[in-house]
Amino acid sequence: MNEITRVRVMMAIAAIVLLASGLFVLLAEGVNVWSMVMFLTVVAIAAVALVLVVRALSDLRSGFPIQDERSKALNAKAGYYSFYLSMYLTLALAVVFILLEDREMTLPNSELLFIVVVIMGSIHIAFSTYLSRRKSRGSSS
Amino acid sequence: MKTRIKELRARHDLTQEELAKKVGVRRETILFIEKGEYNPSLNLAHNIAKALKTTIDDLFMFED
Numbered sequence: 369m370n371e372i373t374r375v376r377v378m379m380a381i382a383a384i385v386l387l388a389s390g391l392f393v394l395l396a397e398g399v400n401v402w403s404m405v406m407f408l409t410v411v412a413i414a415a416v417a418l419v420l421v422v423r424a425l426s427d428l429r430s431g432f433p434i435q436d437e438r439s440k441a442l443n444a445k446a447g448y449y450s451f452y453l454s455m456y457l458t459l460a461l462a463v464v465f466i467l468l469e470d471r472e473m474t475l476p477n478s479e480l481l482f483i484v485v486v487i488m489g490s491i492h493i494a495f496s497t498y499l500s501r502r503k504s505r506g507s508s509s
Numbered sequence: 510m511k512t513r514i515k516e517l518r519a520r521h522d523l524t525q526e527e528l529a530k531k532v533g534v535r536r537e538t539i540l541f542i543e544k545g546e547y548n549p550s551l552n553l554a555h556n557i558a559k560a561l562k563t564t565i566d567d568l569f570m571f572e573d
Contacts, residue, residue, distance in 0.1 A: 427535070436534035437550055438541065500537075 371434050372425075379421055386414045392478075406482055413489070439500070446495035453495075454488040461487075511570040515543050517561040532556040 389410045424434045435443070465480065518528055525543070529536045532553065541547035542557075549557065551565075558565045 431530045432535050433533060436538050437553060438538040438547055439535060 371428055375421060375424055375428070375434070382414075382417050386410055386417075402479060406479070409482075409486060442499045443496060446492055446499055449495045450488065450492040453491050454484070457487055457491075458484050510545055510548060511572065512543060512545060513568055513570070514539070514557060514561070517563060517568070521561060523561075528557070528560060531560045 390407060427434060461480075461484070514528075518525070523531075525539045526536050529539045532539075533556070534553065538547065538549075538553075539557075542549055554565050554569065558568050561568065
C-alpha cells in the first residue's frame, strides 16, 4: 500500500469513527452539558486530524515521506511512554472512582471510557511533540 | 558524533530539502543529523554518503 492510499484509508476510518462518535454522543445521551463537551472534543479531534492530513498530503506532493526512520522511532517511543503513563493514570482514575462510588458520585461507563480515550490520545500527542523537538541519540534509542 | 554533511552539502550546492528528497527522509531528519542530535541508521548514513559522493568514514567523525 503506497503512502497516499494509506492516508486515504486512515481518513476514511477516522471519518467513520468521528461520525459514529458524534451520532452516539447526540443520540444516546440526549443534549446536555456533558454530551456537548464530548461532541466538542470529537469536533476538536476532527479539526486537528484534518490539519495533520492536509499537512501530510502537502509533504507527499512536495516529495517528502510522511514518516521516515526518525519519525517512526519517535512515534514508537511516544507510544511506549504513553501506554505506560495512560495505564497508571487509568489505574489512578479507577481508584478515584471506586472511592467516589461509595459516595454515589460516579460517572456512567461510556463517559469514563471517553475520558480514558481522550487522556490516552492527549498523552500520546504530548509525548510525540516533546520527543520530536528533543535531542535523540539514534534510530534505536 | 560530528558530521561534515553541512560542508559537503554546500560543496555540492544542495539544500537540506534537496538532500532529504534525494535520500527519502524528512527535512527535519537532515537538520537533526547536521546538528549532531540524531544518529542515523547505517542504511541512511550510506545513502547520505552516496548522495554527497563520499564515504561514511569521511562524513561522520566519532569522538572517543
